[in-house]
Amino acid sequence: MLKRIFLTPLLLFVLAGVALAQNQSFNLxxxxxxxxxxxxxxxxxxxxxxxxxxxxxxxxxxxxxxxxxxxxxxxxxxxxxxxxxxxxxxxxxxxxxxxxxxxxxxxxxxxxxxxxxxxxxxxxxxxxxxxxxxxxxxxxxxxxxxxxxxxxxxxxxxxxxxxxxxxxxxxxxxxxxxxxxxxxxxxxxxxxxxxxxxxxxxxxxxxxxxxxxxxxxxxxxxxxxxxxxxxxxxxxxxxxxxxxxLNDFNVKLADLQYEYYEGFFEKFDQIKPELLVRKGPVETIDAKLADNSSKMALVFTGFLDLKEKTEYQFVVKKVGRAKLNLDGQDIAEQNEWFDDAAASRTLEPGRHKIVLTYAKPYQWGPSGIGLFLGKLNSRPQALHAPTSLPAIPPTPLINVSAGLEPEIIRSFMFYKGKKKTHVISVGDAAGTNFSYDLNQAGLLQCWKGDFLNVTEMWYERGEPQVASPMGAPVTMNGKCALAIVNDIKAALPDTLNDRTDLVFKGYRLDEKRNPRFQYQYGGIAFEDSFQPEDQGKSLARTLSVSAFPQGKVLLVRIAEGNQITLVSGDVYVIDSKYYVKVPAAGKIKPSIRDNGGKKELVMEWSAPMPTTFKYTLLW
CATH class of the missing domain: 2.60.120.200 (Jelly Rolls)
Incomplete structure (x- = not known):
């Protein structure tokens, strides 16, 4: 079920972050x-x-x-x-x-x-x-x-x-x-x-x-x-x-002067005295001092009176080009339209000279310039007029909710800092959701509550075209749960070639409309499926194989982490982030072993065991 709030023009979407200060940093x-x-x-x-x-x-x-x-x-x-x-x-x-x-x-x-x-x-x-x-x-x-x-x-x-x-x-x-x-x-x-x-x-x-x-x-x-x-x-x-x-931090620019130039300034050295229109004292940095919203430049010169020696963070936000000079040295410059210019400096107490240069040689879009100053354990201070940056438009939330049957969404998704391109996310009415890497047959993450934020996919042009969980995700290993190896002690592969080793064959829907992912791997076919249980408290994973490999060993990689501990007879805790419940199959039980500095919970899967294997995730 798609939910959306009204949309605004693309320009306002791009400008949405312009008027925001830099993310806060704390010295804990x-x-x-x-x-x-x-x-x-x-x-x-x-x-x-x-x-x-x-x-x-x-x-x-x-x-x-x-x-x-x-x-x-x-x-x-x-x-x-x-x-x-x-x-x-x-x-x-x-x-x-x-x-x-x-x-x-x-x-x-x-x-x-x-x-x-x-x-x-x-x-x-x-x-x-x-x-x-x-x-x-x-x-x-x-x-x-x-x-x-x-x-x-x-x-x-x-x-x-x-x-x-x-x-x-x-x-x-x-x-x-x-x-x-x-x-x-x-x-x-x-x-x-x-x-x-x-x-x-x-x-x-x-x-x-x-x-x-x-x-x-x-x-x-x-x-x-x-x-x-x-x-x-x-x-x-x-x-x-x-x-x-968090300390109170109040600072203002003293003895502030401005100069307004008109011209087509693609480079800062094109700002010349003969193009000066006017100059004088001013109370604060303000883009509205320019008569023209394009073909213009503003240069602000003032002084900071600082009371303590510490590290200070400068952030310039703008629509156009800007550079910041501190005590005669250029410390930050940015020529991309909407990107910030930022710098950090440890400064002594006393007076420090600031020169902020702003140029906008474009007709498209409003003008905007802002300077924020912050320090550790204080909130950044705006040294510009509130109207000097474009107003922040309402940002729409476009999300998908599961209805009477599971909701299935294909998307890009960030996982451990990298963009995955073949991801499918499944949301259930019970509020138990997961994302799955189709290239690797790997479970990426699970979460409870609301399903999927798709704003980055569907709002205007959709950048960077990713979906993200609406709840608190628990990160899984993202690797194929099955490994065909020569012997039981062999190392499990981190990745499989998705064109030769592991081939995705699509998915079919079961009677509850949950997808069953189908693969060809090492001469056998297998299915991978997930089903919420216990009113959404757990997620059961079921693996089914067409046959056991001949002359090889089939291992199930149940979990991976820095620490895996047996909590009770068939329940393990992984890095104190989630539980895995693995029922024993006759005399065969899971084992915890080392692999490349990490722990793995693995289990041999072979005849006369059934060709269907199930374990449960709880978090």
Whole structure:
């Protein structure tokens, strides 16, 4: 089912990114987890351990001795018990926070920014529509004086459920703005979650929080406060806790002058004094100082008064050509129409001279010039007028949803930084989706929730013509699941020649309209198919061969990763990112072996075993 929002002209689409500042970079500081000294008076339920592990069907986490992991070794005696929450020694205002967490089945916890505003952590595996109690949601505020059913208010559910199965490590990033107060301590701006990203999916943007959420450790509002981790609701573990305290950064160009030239300036050295139309002082960089939107050039000269020695990032955005000169040296130049010019320099405190030259020798398109200045752990500042860059048009989202039967889309797709050209993606009404490389018979990624973002394919000219998952993708190895080798110890090939070794023969649809991919490989024919199970919690993969190869060994490459661990009798966890359930076939069981520095979970497949083999992926 195709969904789309209105389209705008191609020019506006190209300009959509012009008015945006450069992506933010942060210098992260880790919270040390060699002991509990980073926390205030920790209760006995909190421990530092070396590793934790869990399973999708277990309400407990197992731990190993060591350091590097923070564990809430919760038991029922601590449920709703005061004093079990954990507070950091760190007190923060504006902050960027990054961490990994693990929850067992049915568990519940939360991260409170400034000890007041909660991002919920909860076992929300396979929840279709998130509520304020689900993982990643901003928990509601609470007022006992309100009527029943209305005591909770102002909660914000996650946009989509990006949570993984219990017992897997999950990644959370939060960018947060503290509330602002005037000199009389009157609040003039509320706290705001600038962005929350769960497992790579943006689930909140620019959400205002007007007061502390329920069960907050602190009930007032202030410039600073500690991080608080909820400890009285269930077991939880954390690792790689890192943060950046975001500094206020206000800088302006002083003694700014401009010069306006008219002419056809394909090169900067064509800007000559005799073509000067006017010059003078100006408040800010502004493309609208030009009378003409083409055949023009503007040169801005001003000074930056910097207060500290640090690395500064300069980003020039424009429609046309631009170059930036700092203290007499050209540091950034870009002649492509819409590409940014960017540079970083470590500068001493004091005054620094800036010269920004902008030229537009084209009639097509509006003029636009902007200069952003940023530094680590601060937000980039615009040194130009808001109207100096073209307005950002509404960007359409074109997505495909699965209806009563599976949706099948062919596309290009980025996978591990490379563009795959023969990809098919399948979405199911259960919300269990996957992408598959037809050239290699390889599973690329799986995800839950909404299906496929096809904006880059179908909006205007469609650049770069790729589709992408709407949910949190779990990356698979992308390699053929079958390998025909000389002996059981032979190395498995990373790739197969898609014209001689492995030949794609198309696909057919089964009775539920799921595709069965058909191949010819090493003298045998095989089919590869996928079917959601357990109400979308898992994805079963079924391989069928026409016959077993003569004089050769057929191996199934079930999974690949840096670490593969047997969780229970037939369940393995791969890099703590997903589970594989592999039922034994008689006396033959999977084995874990090394291959080129990685681990492989493989299994010999031969007579008298059936010619159909099935295993299940859970995440």
């Amino acid at each position: 500081t880790p919270v040390p987890l060699n002991d509990l000294s980073a926390f205030k008076a920790p209760s006995k339920n909190w421990q530092v351990v070396g590793a934790v592990s869990g399973s999708f069907d277990s309400p407990a986490l197992k731990s190993e001795k060591g350091t590097g992991v923070l564990l809430n070794a919760f038991d029922e005696k601590e449920r709703f018990k005061e004093g079990t929450n954990l507070f950091t020694q760190l007190e923060h205002g504006d902050i960027f926070l990054s961490l990994d967490f693990m929850l067992p089945k049915g568990s519940n916890s939360g991260i409170y920014l400034q000890g007041r505003y909660e991002v919920q952590l909860f076992d929300s595996w396979a929840v279709k529509i998130p509520h304020v109690t689900d993982c990643g949601s901003l928990y509601e505020r609470w007022d006992e004086s309100r009527p029943e059913g209305k005591k909770g208010f102002e909660g914000h559910p996650a946009r989509t459920n990006a949570a993984l199965a219990p017992g897997l490590w999950q990644h959370l990033e939060i960018e947060f703005n503290r509330p602002r107060f005037d000199e009389n301590k009157k609040k003039i701006a509320p706290a705001r979650f600038v962005k929350v990203v769960l497992n790579g999916v943006v689930i909140h943007e620019n959400v205002i929080v007007n007061g502390p959420t329920r069960a907050a450790g602190l009930q007032d509002e202030a410039d600073k406060g500690p991080l608080m981790i909820q400890g009285d609701h269930g077991p939880v573990a954390f690792r790689n806790i890192q943060y950046a305290l």
